[in-house]
């Protein structure tokens with residue numbers, strides 16, 4: 001992968017009027033995103049944590065997220081926005097997080113202004129830190145990681161209302177945030193009002209079963225948003241398919257009746273470029289594997 005991921009994401013943001021970004025939680029889901037034509041992916045904290053069998057309560061650690069970011073970029077080469085929750089601590093920790101994630105090939109990291117233990121943005125009972133604590137985190141990240149975009153997420157709308165979310169966003173921009181993510185807005189009017197008052201590229205979270213109504217990519221563009229993430233769609237769809245498959249095998253003792261609902265061997269090999277590996281090996285050993 002020639003250009004660095006940070007540069008790739010910056011170019012995408014310049015060349016597109018809106019960017020749809022799907023959530024991934026492992027390398028193969030990122031390969032499928034690329035195959036489907038997505039040019040950027042989102043490493044979701046919720047999806048990654050759930051894939052490890054845990055709830056989204058800041059139970060994953062920096063090294064776990066960094067390792068997954070490295071694996072996903074190695075496999076897919078897609079620029080990635082990586083969710084690092086609250087940044088794994090205060091400003092000093094966030095500096096380490098930003099540096100580590102830059103080394104782990106993140107194009108951008110997303111830091112949010114919740115108190116620990118953080119919650120999914122679409123649940124009730126969230127608490128936010130004081131604006132200055134988040135400002136310090138953003139400054140710390142910007143200071144140490146020059147090749148990394150900073151997405152500052154504010155959860156303040158649900159806690160203190162839209163005005164506070166807008167005020168915070170403008171403080172976060174002053175501290176160096178490149179992109180703002182207002183979490184869990186509940187109407188198109190709120191999205192519009194937010195966009196009218198916050199003048200950097202904005203990210204909207206089009207999650208399922210949350211507090212935000214279903215708004216299309218085009219509508220988000222018209223409301224003034226630049227990036228729309230679909231963070232947990234892949235995990236939910238995959239889990240549903242796995243459940244159906246396992247239930248069928250448990251019931252029938254064979255998978256024969258559902259082969260048409262599976263990726264074939266050939267399709268899998270195309271996805272992971274099996275033949276390219278073989279061809280590479282041939283150039284070295286002059287024979288088939």
Ligand code: PYR
Nearest residue numbers: 044045046047083231
């Ligand atoms: C997540 O998927 O975890 C988000 O923060 C949106």
